[in-house]
Amino acid sequence: MTGSPTKAGDAILTVDDIVVRYDTPEGPITAVDNVSFKVRPGEFLSVIGPSGCGKSTLFNVIGGLLSHHAGIVSVAGETISGPHQSIGMVFQEESTFPWRTVIDNVAFPLELVGMKRGKRAERARHFIKLVGLEGFENRYPGELSGGMRQRVSLARTLASEPKILLMDEPFAALDEQTRLLLGDKVLQIQQQLKQTTLLITHNITEAVQMSDRILVMTYRPGKTKRIVDIDLPRPRTSEIVTSDAFGHYVAQIWSDLREEASRGMKDEEAHVLHHDVPAS
């Protein structure tokens, strides 16, 4: 069940031999080590790994927010060095603009390209409807729940019509039920738009529910441990989490991750002991 390699020619996103090192007071740390993979057009690929495996670092490298790395990121064959209009990012932290209404948040990227007010309001309404927030156009983010705010962020990114949707644990701060339902919504949108999506997550259920393939990373330094093909029927909904096949994939990925997560836990304990940090 190990994942199939993707031919160089048919990839829309190529991540090639990425290495990221940081200098710390304890010496240099390799956060990401020789990570390579390709994403096909319309594919949903998740990158999963324990805390500290360099997932978010990889997110920043692919999104162009981190420049001090070795290796190449290319979109449709074009090497990129910095943020690229083809990649739309959805962040883990709440990232709506609190001073803008929902419709003005979603219209933000359209405003940047100089689209006329009427046209951009129409386009923004389309994406607001897509994420299921019609009726909330004139509300401010402060009046919405955490899940609704993340949907606003998603709609804003989709409004820029990126070729690749790059998401970093967008539902991490939400409760499990909201997370499953929002997973349904993302899946529905992804199928509808045939949106190439790269999801960074530490949640196995979320990854299996949504992905065509899952890249499992090792604990520090973050390397590719395995790529798993998820051969579950589409269209999928959160109901799939009760199926035997789903449980099988979850168990398989957890067996890969457990060893890495244990290593991470031991490493953190050693760090606390070494620095004599009092237990909270």
Place this chain on the structure above:
Amino acid sequence: MIGAAALRRSSPGRFIAPAVGFAAIAGAFALGEVLVQIGVIDRYIVPPPSEVIASFYRIVAEERVFTRFLYTAGECLIAGVLLTLFGIAGGVLMHRFKLLQQAIETWVAALAAAPLVLMYPLFLVIFGRSMWTMVIMGFVSGLPPVILKTIEGIAATREVLINVGRSFKLSASQQFWKILFPAALPTIFVGVRLGLIFALINIVGTEFLINFGGLGHLIADLAERYDLAGTYAAICFVILVSILFFIALEKAERWLRPAD
């Protein structure tokens, strides 16, 4: 779903706090009246509150208090515009050029705590007994909080919002106008509000000291005539103006920041 704020607004309990506030003021007046009437407080130092209240009509009808109020308000408005423009621009420049910030931020913070009203002889020499002496006094005293709060507001912009801007490939100018400035606006407004209050205090104080201008001048006039009841009535009027000024600023802030 009814929000907590809506419940608070619709609750009859919202009238209790202002009622207690007014009752406390009325109680203080009544206590003052009794203490003066029984001779505990000398009426030649503090007039009875009833005389002060009775003097209100006199300072309105005979002392042109509203004309003087408009004069002081005009000075505050000019000082307010100047300190908003220069304060925000100064804060932005100091945030942009770290060396500048490191070099002078401490001095600006020290100025915010200094009794700047003592600088009035300098401005009196430069501008003479004119409204510009008061305007510049208000401007100088209100400038430091606007600068400091502008720096604080921009520096406190959440990293993720800056990253959203970067992900949409915003230019430096777009990043400032579309993200940094609106994100910092609530904090900047706190600085402007503080600056305007400092300006009002110093403008009225300078009017009093140089015996020229609006409400401060009126208080100085009445005090020189030893019209104690009128003096206290004018002081009460200034306090009333300060309260209304503060409420107006709060309303303006809510209007400018509907998201909060």
